[in-house]
Amino acid sequence: MSDETVKYTLSEREIPTHWVNLMPDLPGEPIPPLNPQTMEPAGPPDLTPIFPEALIMQEVSPEPEVEIPEEVREVYKLWRPSPLYRARRLEKALDTPAHIYYKYEGVSPAGSHKPNSAVAQAYENKQAGIKRLATETGAGQWGSALALACRLFDLECVIYMVGSSYDQKPYRRSMMQTWGATVLRSPSETTDAGRSQLSHPTGSLGIAISEAVEVAAKDPETNYSLGSVLNHVCLHQTVIGQEAMAQMALAGEEPDVVVGCVGGGSNFAGLTFPFIRRVLRDGATTRFLAAEPAACPTLTRGVYRYDFGDTVGMTPLLPMYTLGHDFVPPPVHAGGLRYHGDAPILCALVKEGLIEARAYAQNPAFEAALMFARDEGIVPGPEPAHAIRATIEEALAAREAGEERVILLGLSGHGHFDMSAYDDYLAGRLEDIEFSEADMQAALDRLPEAPAIA
Amino acid sequence: MSDETVKYTLSEREIPTHWVNLMPDLPGEPIPPLNPQTMEPAGPPDLTPIFPEALIMQEVSPEPEVEIPEEVREVYKLWRPSPLYRARRLEKALDTPAHIYYKYEGVSPAGSHKPNSAVAQAYENKQAGIKRLATETGAGQWGSALALACRLFDLECVIYMVGSSYDQKPYRRSMMQTWGATVLRSPSETTDAGRSQLSHPTGSLGIAISEAVEVAAKDPETNYSLGSVLNHVCLHQTVIGQEAMAQMALAGEEPDVVVGCVGGGSNFAGLTFPFIRRVLRDGATTRFLAAEPAACPTLTRGVYRYDFGDTVGMTPLLPMYTLGHDFVPPPVHAGGLRYHGDAPILCALVKEGLIEARAYAQNPAFEAALMFARDEGIVPGPEPAHAIRATIEEALAAREAGEERVILLGLSGHGHFDMSAYDDYLAGRLEDIEFSEADMQAALDRLPEAPAIA
Numbered sequence: 001m002s003d004e005t006v007k008y009t010l011s012e013r014e015i016p017t018h019w020v021n022l023m024p025d026l027p028g029e030p031i032p033p034l035n036p037q038t039m040e041p042a043g044p045p046d047l048t049p050i051f052p053e054a055l056i057m058q059e060v061s062p063e064p065e066v067e068i069p070e071e072v073r074e075v076y077k078l079w080r081p082s083p084l085y086r087a088r089r090l091e092k093a094l095d096t097p098a099h100i101y102y103k104y105e106g107v108s109p110a111g112s113h114k115p116n117s118a119v120a121q122a123y124e125n126k127q128a129g130i131k132r133l134a135t136e137t138g139a140g141q142w143g144s145a146l147a148l149a150c151r152l153f154d155l156e157c158v159i160y161m162v163g164s165s166y167d168q169k170p171y172r173r174s175m176m177q178t179w180g181a182t183v184l185r186s187p188s189e190t191t192d193a194g195r196s197q198l199s200h201p202t203g204s205l206g207i208a209i210s211e212a213v214e215v216a217a218k219d220p221e222t223n224y225s226l227g228s229v230l231n232h233v234c235l236h237q238t239v240i241g242q243e244a245m246a247q248m249a250l251a252g253e254e255p256d257v258v259v260g261c262v263g264g265g266s267n268f269a270g271l272t273f274p275f276i277r278r279v280l281r282d283g284a285t286t287r288f289l290a291a292e293p294a295a296c297p298t299l300t301r302g303v304y305r306y307d308f309g310d311t312v313g314m315t316p317l318l319p320m321y322t323l324g325h326d327f328v329p330p331p332v333h334a335g336g337l338r339y340h341g342d343a344p345i346l347c348a349l350v351k352e353g354l355i356e357a358r359a360y361a362q363n364p365a366f367e368a369a370l371m372f373a374r375d376e377g378i379v380p381g382p383e384p385a386h387a388i389r390a391t392i393e394e395a396l397a398a399r400e401a402g403e404e405r406v407i408l409l410g411l412s413g414h415g416h417f418d419m420s421a422y423d424d425y426l427a428g429r430l431e432d433i434e435f436s437e438a439d440m441q442a443a444l445d446r447l448p449e450a451p452a453i454a
Numbered sequence: 455m456s457d458e459t460v461k462y463t464l465s466e467r468e469i470p471t472h473w474v475n476l477m478p479d480l481p482g483e484p485i486p487p488l489n490p491q492t493m494e495p496a497g498p499p500d501l502t503p504i505f506p507e508a509l510i511m512q513e514v515s516p517e518p519e520v521e522i523p524e525e526v527r528e529v530y531k532l533w534r535p536s537p538l539y540r541a542r543r544l545e546k547a548l549d550t551p552a553h554i555y556y557k558y559e560g561v562s563p564a565g566s567h568k569p570n571s572a573v574a575q576a577y578e579n580k581q582a583g584i585k586r587l588a589t590e591t592g593a594g595q596w597g598s599a600l601a602l603a604c605r606l607f608d609l610e611c612v613i614y615m616v617g618s619s620y621d622q623k624p625y626r627r628s629m630m631q632t633w634g635a636t637v638l639r640s641p642s643e644t645t646d647a648g649r650s651q652l653s654h655p656t657g658s659l660g661i662a663i664s665e666a667v668e669v670a671a672k673d674p675e676t677n678y679s680l681g682s683v684l685n686h687v688c689l690h691q692t693v694i695g696q697e698a699m700a701q702m703a704l705a706g707e708e709p710d711v712v713v714g715c716v717g718g719g720s721n722f723a724g725l726t727f728p729f730i731r732r733v734l735r736d737g738a739t740t741r742f743l744a745a746e747p748a749a750c751p752t753l754t755r756g757v758y759r760y761d762f763g764d765t766v767g768m769t770p771l772l773p774m775y776t777l778g779h780d781f782v783p784p785p786v787h788a789g790g791l792r793y794h795g796d797a798p799i800l801c802a803l804v805k806e807g808l809i810e811a812r813a814y815a816q817n818p819a820f821e822a823a824l825m826f827a828r829d830e831g832i833v834p835g836p837e838p839a840h841a842i843r844a845t846i847e848e849a850l851a852a853r854e855a856g857e858e859r860v861i862l863l864g865l866s867g868h869g870h871f872d873m874s875a876y877d878d879y880l881a882g883r884l885e886d887i888e889f890s891e892a893d894m895q896a897a898l899d900r901l902p903e904a905p906a907i908a
Contacts, residue, residue, distance in 0.1 A: 006531075370632060
């Protein structure tokens with residue numbers, strides 16, 4: 001038993017100094033977002049009403065590396081570098097020759113990878129003289145992260161929380177309030193967008209985005225902050241993959257497959273982009289596997305089209321796999337994965353065949369999460385539970401093939417605020433909620449007019 | 455801003471190899487526990503029905519150091535060494551010349567220091583051929599820790615959870631069940647002790663202990679496991695203080711005062727005993743400050759007498775500050791601090807004047823916790839909130855005196871399962887529940903007949 005726990009730690013000096021921008025390495029011509037009025041490529045001027053200059057420059061940067069401001073790295077030290085573990089107990093339980101490693105982002109004060117971007121965004125907005133950030137949150141992970149980041153950089157923070165989560169997850173709300181944020185139940189009466197959607201009382205991420213964007217667009221001292229999907233958010237998360245690469249080198253191994261869950265895509269991007277760049281540049285043969293919920297199967301069932309990022313249609317049109325911007329996913333516990341689209345860069349890589357995707361229902365995901373908790377100790381969030389399921393499948397495939405494959409899993413957050421989901425699973429009450437093909441088709445029929453993606 | 459976050463990390467190789475046993479260094483003659491039937495010192499034979507030999511030997515060890523089994527150190531690697539931080543943002547907010555450091559134990563999978571002992575206890579019971587451990591839990595921290603440890607060493611685990619916590623903290627219960635433990639609401643109908651206490655439907659830690667001890671005493675394949683108070687539990691926790699000492703050396707400072715919260719005393723003992731030994735051996739002048747709840751003020755208001763560790767009177771008589779073994783503390787949120795007594799070694803040190811104690815009501819404690827969360831990011835548990843209050847008082851005293859004092863705070867766990875308490879605080883609903891002098895006096899009138907402590 002003397003090597004059952006293997007943890008690879010880095011010193012604070014090894015926190016990355018730059019973020020990895022995959023844009024210049026992407027194959028083919030970049031596919032720009034479009035201004036929905038003109039159908040012309042949306043540029044920085046389309047974004048200035050709600051984002052600070054520095055983040056817009058990151059959004060469109062052609063540089064392969066973007067320096068991390070020293071003040072951001074200082075805050076990262078609160079929880080970074082995050083640990084990488086070898087999951088020896090899980091390997092033993094699966095009787096697999098595979099080597100399973102996991103990179104754990106639940107050590108941040110907010111409990112997930114989200115503060116990696118929240119801190120960077122709060123910093124740049126503070127530098128730009130902004131007084132307040134508005135955002136949306138589903139499960140509450142992103143809202144918590146931004147509440148924390150705003151507090152550390154002395155910004156006000158207003159958070160539109162999806163109604164069903166607001167009702168079911170009061171403790172995530174308490175956490176945001178503990179850090180000083182104002183939390184409003186969405187759809188709310190405080191915005192035109194919210195008032196137009198009061199017939200959807202449980203809300204959705206798309207509606208909450210519309211509300212927060214509206215607030216930011218109307219008030220020059222307020223900006224908007226998004227927790228996923230956009231290039232600059234994916235960029236900020238690449239600290240995860242860079243650290244994991246250094247830690248895998250300490251372990252003396254290279255991953256054959258990198259696995260993560262995908263909601264809007266920032267967690268997956270953060271872990272994989274540094275590895276994907278190596279594939280694109282050096283021809284490495286690493287596989288990349290995205291796990292998504294069967295109730296909201298964007299990458300496996302969506303169409304690759306231009307669509308709005310929000311429900312009401314206030315954002316530029318983004319080139320992505322989408323289930324339709326007004327598709328309201330069923331209320332699965334993995335609230336962080338309930339988004340109709342995905343990060344455009346990620347979608348382009350799926351389209352190119354560089355990333356595989358699989359969808360899982362709730363019960364198989366929680367079965368995997370429970371196994372992980374019992375073998376590795378950490379209780380995973382419902383979102384990474386999907387990635388754990390995919391990891392176990394890969395480990396069993398390695399056993400089947402009799403091959404010592406190396407699997408790297410992104411464990412994006414803990415499940416401390418999701419124990420009611422475990423309760424439901426243990427009591428056999430968890431539903432494998434059906435994805436509605438009909439609802440999706442109806443939503444796809446309402447896609448905005450836009451050019452096909454080249 | 456370039457040095458706002460300062461974290462001192464150790465490598466896994468620096469996880470302590472031995473636990474620190476303070477017993478041989480204590481001033482004066484040891485004060486033994488007594489067999490309540492004979493009033494003779496209770497020895498190993500009194501403990502064998504419910505504890506394995508190896509833990510009994512630790513309980514009475516005369517050696518200043520006890521080697522940590524390799525298998526236990528392996529599991530410690532899941533979260534140890536835990537980080538030590540300099541709280542620069544809090545210092546700035548308090549405008550104090552004091553240097554505040556905090557040792558954070560919330561990084562364990564169970565969220566507190568408790569697994570340090572749970573893992574050691576599960577290991578020794580497994581080695582002894584035991585099949586099942588029975589224990590009690592108040593707030594759920596200890597129960598979670600033992601559920602995790604039992605799972606890792608393949609033991610069954612049955613947990614009597616104090617009724618009021620069982621009702622108010624369903625998510626701690628879910629966590630224990632996620633790790634495979636059986637959780638029963640105490641008082642239960644499954645034991646004589648429980649049936650005798652059904653008139654106290656909300657239960658108490660003392661009642662739950664009686665139930666678990668009874669189960670262990672009646673079944674040779676089941677042992678009992680206690681999360682605090684006893685010598686061997688304090689012993690296991692000394693990994694905290696040893697690491698903190700190494701980390702303070704990295705920081706190039708010595709603490710002038712070490713601050714922690716006290717329920718049964720194991721957290722406080724774990725942090726302070728290595729430092730206290732230095733005081734006893736080398737005449738260092740470090741101060742030690744124990745923070746307890748005003749609703750259960752054992753050290754500041756209790757009497758120093760022999761008393762039972764449990765409510766029903768099944769344990770040996772322990773020499774300690776007590777509010778009476780059947781005193782039922784008011785239901786404050788800091789469930790981990792609601793115990794009528796304290797670790798005998800700790801009480802002896804308080805009696806000797808080596809440890810100071812202060813009691814705080816809930817609102818001042820949560821005011822301090824909120825300030826900490828907003829400045830340092832981590833949301834503290836209600837128990838360490840009391841220690842944070844004491845730390846802030848010390849930092850303000852240093853400002854008053856114009857002295858650059860060094861304060862070391864034990865941050866024993868996070869508050870992720872206690873957000874309803876923050877909700878109550880933020881909404882102004884938190885009660886500063888009155889300690890009832892009359893109830894305590896009534897309980898003291900029921901103290902067992904026993905010799906006075908020499």
